[in-house]
Structure formats: C-alpha cells, structure tokens
Amino acid sequence: MTSWIFSFACLAVATAREAPVIGDSWTSPEELTGFSEHYMGRQLAQLNSILFQGTAGTADGGGAEQWIVAFCPSWWEPCHHLELLISEQAAEWQKKLNTGHFTAAVRFAIVDCATEKVLCNTEQVKMYPTIAQYKDDVCSQGAGRIGVEFLGSS
Numbered sequence: 001m002t003s004w005i006f007s008f009a010c011l012a013v014a015t016a017r018e019a020p021v022i023g024d025s026w027t028s029p030e031e032l033t034g035f036s037e038h039y040m041g042r043q044l045a046q047l048n049s050i051l052f053q054g055t056a057g058t059a060d061g062g063g064a065e066q067w068i069v070a071f072c073p074s075w076w077e078p079c080h081h082l083e084l085l086i087s088e089q090a091a092e093w094q095k096k097l098n099t100g101h102f103t104a105a106v107r108f109a110i111v112d113c114a115t116e117k118v119l120c121n122t123e124q125v126k127m128y129p130t131i132a133q134y135k136d137d138v139c140s141q142g143a144g145r146i147g148v149e150f151l152g153s154s
Contacts, residue, residue, distance in 0.1 A: 043087060043090040043091045043094050043108060044086065044087055044090050044108050044109060044110060045107065045108070045109040045110075046109065046110055046111075046112070047069065047109045047110070047111050047116075048111075048115070048116055048119070049116055049118065049119040052069075052109075052111065052116075052119055055067060055107070055109070056069055056109065056134040056137070057134070057137050058137050059136050059137050061107075061134070061135070061136070061137070062107075064105065064106065064107040065105045065106065065135065066105065066106045066107070066133060066134065066135045067106075067107050067108075067109060067133070067134040067135075068090075068093075068106065068107070068108050068109070068131065068132075068133055068134075069108075069109045069110070069111060069131070069132050069133075069134060070082065070086055070109070070110045070111070070129050070130070070131050071110075071111045071113050071120050071123065071125040071128070071129060071130045071131075071132065072110065072111075072112070072113060072128050072129035072130075073112065073113040073114040073128060074112045074114045074115070075114050076128055078128075078129075079128065079129060082129055083110070086108070086110065090108035093106065093108070094106070094108070111123075113125060113128065123139070
C-alpha cells in the first residue's frame with residue numbers, strides 16, 4: 001500500500017488519462033489562437049513544450065489569468081494515481097473558480113516529464129510530482145511551486 005503525504009497550501013489539482021489531449025495536432029504557438037475558447041469546459045490540458053509556451057508560459061496566460069500545472073513522468077506509478085486525484089480536483093475547482101465573469105480565470109494542466117524533459121528541467125522540477133502556479137508567465141513565489149513526496153510502504 002502506498003501512503004501519500006500531500007501538502008498543498010493553495011489548491012489541490014489532478015489529471016486523468018481519459019481527459020482529452022488538447023495539443024496533439026498543434027505544432028506551433030500560432031495554432032494556439034482560440035485556445036481559451038477550445039479549452040472551455042475541459043478541466044485539464046496536457047501540455048507539451050510548445051503548448052506550455054503558448055499558455056502558462058505567456059504573459060496573457062493563453063487567455064487564463066492563472067495556470068496550475070502538475071509536472072510528473074507518465075512511467076511513474078504514483079503519477080497514475082495522481083492523475084485521478086488531479087482530474088477530480090480540477091473539475092471541482094473549475095466549478096468554484098470559473099463562474100460568472102471569471103470563466104477563464106484559472107486553468108489546470110499536466111506536463112509529462114518523461115517526454116518533456118527539457119521543459120521540466122527549464123521549470124526546475126526537482127521532485128515528482130511538482131505542482132506549480134503560474135500567473136503572467138511567472139511561477140509564483142512561496143507556495144507557487146510545491147513538490148509532493150510519496151512514501152512507499154508494503
């Protein structure tokens with residue numbers, strides 16, 4: 001059985017494999033025009049380096065005020081469990097945070113560090129998973145980047 005220590009001061013977020021992959025067909029930042037409209041109603045975006053630069057990595061946030069991004073390699077088993085948690089939490093927080101005039105205020109995403117090693121190194125991911133908050137293309141200070149420690153016990 002795996003016991004998890006999960007401390008996250010601001011928000012708990014998650015992802016799911018069933019979530020639509022938003023950028024499989026996009027190859028350049030120019031193709032990100034309308035990303036916010038395309039993304040509306042979806043709880044979680046799966047970002048690669050190009051999509052990251054066009055969303056969380058831009059000053060206008062790809063149409064969102066803030067991004068909550070989880071960095072985790074797909075080959076690591078605890079990340080599979082985290083995906084379910086993040087997906088559920090993202091759906092809940094989307095309902096609470098994106099109401100009325102704030103429909104594009106907060107977006108949630110995951111980056112697969114197994115395929116996006118350069119991006120994860122650039123974003124200074126030192127442990128898995130790492131959850132970071134981005135506003136105006138800057139990772140917030142303090143609680144903006146949180147590593148989660150998974151302790152395995154049999």
